[in-house]
Amino acid sequence: MTAIGATRRRRLSLAWIVGLGITAILIGANAHLVYVAFTSQPACVSHLKLPDGSTDHFRAAKSGC
Template identity: 50%
Template sequence: MKAATQRHRTRLLVLTGVVAGLLLFFGANAHLVYVAIQAQSECVDHLKMPDETRPGQFRAAKSAC
């Protein structure tokens, strides 16, 4: 009888750990989706045309501004 109780307790602990891990996983992903939707970046200054006088400066591939 004692072995059966121990086995049930172990199963409950494992199941609780799995459920907690899944909740953490889905909660973190839901937070990432929420932040991505809320972070609507506005138009940022960038080079419109290539400029050889300022090396290392990048321009947008397709400007939305």
């Protein structure tokens, strides 16, 4: 095998390894987002409850749990 063939094969292998690594990171990040989406409770938001009804603060759309 020539030195040029070995260098070409090494570059191709490195490109595949980098590509697979990037793909694995993207799949892992998406899996994490799906996990968080299913385990979180977006309807359960704590908010400020003022008895006087003042509107100087932002409030949650729904009541807390």
